[in-house]
Amino acid sequence: MYDNNTYNLMRQMIEEHKMLWQIKNNYLADAGECNECYDFWQSIVKQGEERIAKLEELLKKHMP
Numbered sequence: 001m002y003d004n005n006t007y008n009l010m011r012q013m014i015e016e017h018k019m020l021w022q023i024k025n026n027y028l029a030d031a032g033e034c035n036e037c038y039d040f041w042q043s044i045v046k047q048g049e050e051r052i053a054k055l056e057e058l059l060k061k062h063m064p
Helices: 004-030 035-062
Strands: none
Touching: 004 035
């Protein structure tokens, strides 16, 4: 069984992946011709990928 901190990291990893899936598979296409909106969603994707990388790093330290 994992401690609360490790569980929280794992849970956040799942939420980040869900968010990225939604943006990549729906929101970017829905932005249509609006380059400003498309760029906004792209920036959110980049930030999410960075958070996921950091979460992976932290989880490696906390999981056996």
